[in-house]
Amino acid sequence: MPKSIYEDIYKDLKQKIENDVFTYQELLPSENTLIQTYHCSRNTLRRAVSRLVTDGYVQTMQGKGVRNIYQPVDQTAFTIGEIESFRESAVRNGNHAFTKVLLFTEIAINEKQTRYTGFLPGTEVYYIQRLHYLNDIPLILNHNYFLKEVVPGLTKEIAEKSIYEYLEQTLHMTIVNSKRIMTVEKMNQIDETYLNMNADDYNCMAVVSSQTYNSNGVMFEYTQSRHRPDYFRFYDNAVRKG
Amino acid sequence: MPKSIYEDIYKDLKQKIENDVFTYQELLPSENTLIQTYHCSRNTLRRAVSRLVTDGYVQTMQGKGVRNIYQPVDQTAFTIGEIESFRESAVRNGNHAFTKVLLFTEIAINEKQTRYTGFLPGTEVYYIQRLHYLNDIPLILNHNYFLKEVVPGLTKEIAEKSIYEYLEQTLHMTIVNSKRIMTVEKMNQIDETYLNMNADDYNCMAVVSSQTYNSNGVMFEYTQSRHRPDYFRFYDNAVRKG
DNA sequence: GCCGATTTGTCCGTATGTATC
DNA sequence: CGATACATACGGACAAATCGG
Numbered sequence: 001m002p003k004s005i006y007e008d009i010y011k012d013l014k015q016k017i018e019n020d021v022f023t024y025q026e027l028l029p030s031e032n033t034l035i036q037t038y039h040c041s042r043n044t045l046r047r048a049v050s051r052l053v054t055d056g057y058v059q060t061m062q063g064k065g066v067r068n069i070y071q072p073v074d075q076t077a078f079t080i081g082e083i084e085s086f087r088e089s090a091v092r093n094g095n096h097a098f099t100k101v102l103l104f105t106e107i108a109i110n111e112k113q114t115r116y117t118g119f120l121p122g123t124e125v126y127y128i129q130r131l132h133y134l135n136d137i138p139l140i141l142n143h144n145y146f147l148k149e150v151v152p153g154l155t156k157e158i159a160e161k162s163i164y165e166y167l168e169q170t171l172h173m174t175i176v177n178s179k180r181i182m183t184v185e186k187m188n189q190i191d192e193t194y195l196n197m198n199a200d201d202y203n204c205m206a207v208v209s210s211q212t213y214n215s216n217g218v219m220f221e222y223t224q225s226r227h228r229p230d231y232f233r234f235y236d237n238a239v240r241k242g
Numbered sequence: 243m244p245k246s247i248y249e250d251i252y253k254d255l256k257q258k259i260e261n262d263v264f265t266y267q268e269l270l271p272s273e274n275t276l277i278q279t280y281h282c283s284r285n286t287l288r289r290a291v292s293r294l295v296t297d298g299y300v301q302t303m304q305g306k307g308v309r310n311i312y313q314p315v316d317q318t319a320f321t322i323g324e325i326e327s328f329r330e331s332a333v334r335n336g337n338h339a340f341t342k343v344l345l346f347t348e349i350a351i352n353e354k355q356t357r358y359t360g361f362l363p364g365t366e367v368y369y370i371q372r373l374h375y376l377n378d379i380p381l382i383l384n385h386n387y388f389l390k391e392v393v394p395g396l397t398k399e400i401a402e403k404s405i406y407e408y409l410e411q412t413l414h415m416t417i418v419n420s421k422r423i424m425t426v427e428k429m430n431q432i433d434e435t436y437l438n439m440n441a442d443d444y445n446c447m448a449v450v451s452s453q454t455y456n457s458n459g460v461m462f463e464y465t466q467s468r469h470r471p472d473y474f475r476f477y478d479n480a481v482r483k484g
Numbered sequence: 485g486c487c488g489a490t491t492t493g494t495c496c497g498t499a500t501g502t503a504t505c
Numbered sequence: 506c507g508a509t510a511c512a513t514a515c516g517g518a519c520a521a522a523t524c525g526g
Contacts, residue, residue, distance in 0.1 A: 004494065025459060030510060041496045043285075046511085054296075056421050059459050062511045063503035067459040069419075118313070177311075179298050180478045184426060184448045184471035203445045204471055206426045217267060217301050217309040229426035229446060236478070238420045238452075246513060272491060283515045288492085304492045305522030 009038050010048040017057050017070045027065035028058065056237030096135045102194070103129035104156040106148065117145050117222040118211055124148040128159050131194050134231075138195050141226040150220040174215035181209045182234060185226075195228050206232040251280050251290035259299050259312045269307040270300065298479030338377050344436070345371035346398040348390065359387050359464040360453055366390040370401050373436050376473075380437050383468040392462040416457035423451050424476065427468075437470050448474040 013028075022028055029037070034045050049066060052058045057070045109123040119125060125145045132140040144163070146154060151167065158166045167173045185207045192199060205226055212221040255270075264270055271279070276287050291308060294300045299312045351365040361367060367387045374382040386405070388396060393409065400408045409415045427449045434441055447468055454463040 006494080032510080043497090044495060047494095053419075056419060059418055059455060059457075060511065061457055061459070061504085063505075063509080065504095065510065069455060069459055069461075176301055176481070177295075177298060178480045180480060182424065182448075182476040182478070184444075184446070184469075184474050186444070202426075202428070204426070206424075206448075213301060213311060215301075215303060217303065217311060219311075227426075232426055234424040234476075236422045236424070238422060240417045240419065248513080274491080285516090286514060289513090302492065303522085305490080305524080307491065307523095 005038075005040055006044045006047040009034075009040065009045060010051045012038075013048060013052060014055070014057060017052070017068055018072070022068045024068060024071060026068050028068060030065060054237065054239060096133070098133040098136070099160055100131040100133065101128065101156050101159045102131055103127070104159060109145075113145075116209070116224075118219060119145065119147070119222065126151065126154050130159060137228075137231075139228050139231050141191060141194050143224040143226075145222040147218070147220040150214065150218055173220075176213050176215050178210050178212040183207050183209070191226055195226075197228065202229045205229045206234075208234075247280075247282055248286045248289040251276075251282065251287060252293045254280075255290060255294060256297070256299060259294070259310055260314070264310045266310060266313060268310050270310060272307060296479065296481060298481075340375040340378070341402055341404075342373040342375065343370065343398050343401045344373055345369070346401060351387075355387075358451070358466075360461060361387065361389070361464065368393065368396050372401060379470075379473070381470050381473050383433060383436050385466040385468075387464040389460070389462040392456065392460055415462075418455050418457050420452050420454040422453075425449050425451070433468055437468075439470065444471045447471045448476075450476075 016022060028034070031042060031045055031049075035042060038045065049058065049060065053060060057068070059067045059069050061067060105127050107125060107127045109117060109119045109121055109125060111121055113119070114121050117125075125147055128142075128144040128146070130142045130144065131138050132142065144159075146163070148154075150173070151171065154163070154166070164175070167175065183206075184204050186204050187195075187197060187199060187202070191197065191205060195205075197205075206229055208225040208227065210221075210223050210225070211219050212223070213219050258264060270276070273284060273287060273291075277284055280287060291300065291302065295302060299310070301309045301311050303309060347369050349367060349369045351359060351361045351363055351367060353363055355361070356363050359367075367390055370384075370386040370388070372384045372386065373380050374384065386401075388405070390396075392415070393413065396405070396408070406417065409417065425448075426446050428446050429437075429439060429441060429444070433439065433447060437447075439447075448471055450467040450469065452463075452465050452467070453461050454465070455461050
């Protein structure tokens with residue numbers, strides 16, 4: 001797989017920032033300097049830097065330079081309470097990722113399902129319920145709807161491993177983008193049971209609904225992910241645009 | 243304020259997509275066509291289109307074209323990846339916004355507050371509690387911490403209108419980016435009271451914690467926004483990274 | 485399967501504008 | 506004021522993917 005120059009530069013700079021080659025609040029070498037370092041054009045370098053900006057790693061300042069504003073997530077101010085470190089370490093040491101398939105069926109979308117999935121009525125899909133464990137704790141209850149026409153040959157065995165691996169490696173599909181909406185919803189009986197929660201404690205949860213498109217512009221997946229509220233975290237970097 | 247060409251093109255195309263000049267799943271005119279339409283260079287046009295991609299409005303396909311994948315979303319949704327004040331998004335969606343200042347104080351950050359705000363102990367800040375109403379319904383309870391050194395002269399009167407307007411128009415500060423984390427937390431007594439909620443119903447809420455930087459690379463604001471769960475929506479578009 | 489036309493992706497060099505110091 | 510640094514814009518060249526004949 002041949003890679004692009006700007007991506008190599010992006011990754012190199014990113015890694016240097018993460019490994020404290022540039023310290024927090026320090027200015028990076030100027031564009032002209034970096035151009036000489038990487039032997040590339042100005043456009044190519046600026047493209048790499050602009051990705052670092054959207055990542056929230058650096059900040060460009062006209063006439064001044066490029067400032068490193070990267071802070072590792074662990075040490076960041078966002079650690080609220082003690083559960084935090086456990087949560088973080090669970091994710092980082094999460095070698096014990098395990099997926100349990102609760103339900104594997106093939107259905108046709110009805111009127112009600114059309115409203116939230118975005119699939120037209122009558123569309124043939126695989127409807128799968130899966131429970132994702134991290135370190136033996138059930139964290140996420142997933143409701144997946146996959147377009148049968150685009151994702152043929154899906155089986156329970158594949159769903160137990162990785163559906164995306166199947167899509168990319170076997171079907172050679174390219175996943176392009178995913179529109180997501182995050183909300184907070186009441187827990188239902190199924191959530192409580194499988195996620196091992198008690199309604200006397202938390203009675204609602206984080207819900208991420210997503211529509212995913214492949215490289216042909218076809219929306220081939222709708223998924224609703226229902227997350228245990230005490231383990232749910234979503235990171236984002238927002239950029240102010242003119 | 244002189245604007246840039248690529249931004250004008252971006253806005254024009256965006257508006258055309260929103261107004262169904264191009265229908266869903268349709269291909270946009272090719273780059274060469276659009277270049278002639280807007281009388282601009284290829285780079286400039288591609289820059290405009292790339293913003294539409296990150297917005298989740300279109301999808302580019304090498305060798306084929308640019309497909310419109312825009313579908314309107316709920317107007318009350320907040321968009322991730324973009325900084326917008328409460329007032330701005332309310333105005334944009336044609337709603338009536340009102341802000342009530344519950345508390346306006348000046349404090350020095352203590353050890354405990356350092357952990358979640360990211361300000362060093364002893365830092366002088368304005369600590370403000372505000373309640374944001376949308377169409378007379380209290381939706382968001384905000385805890386703002388503003389660095390006094392960078393944001394001088396803040397008053398309760400300003401806090402009742404728009405702090406961001408004061409920052410940008412009076413102090414001529416440029417807000418650049420904002421790192422945010424979204425979690426789900428238990429509601430406390432204060433939340434219930436001001437947001438008019440009953441713990442028998444929802445007992446938790448969406449919490450968005452954010453650190454905001456200005457154009458000098460200074461983190462001048464920490465804010466915790468506590469949202470009514472039943473009105474909370476965050477919209478996001480994730481793009482394949484390569 | 486091949487070839488050429490079309491379309492997007494990557495990269496380069498250069499010129500000019502604007503903000504900072 | 507000049508030097509430096511990032512921002513915008515243009516034009517050209519070649520690569521890679523797609524599609525139709």
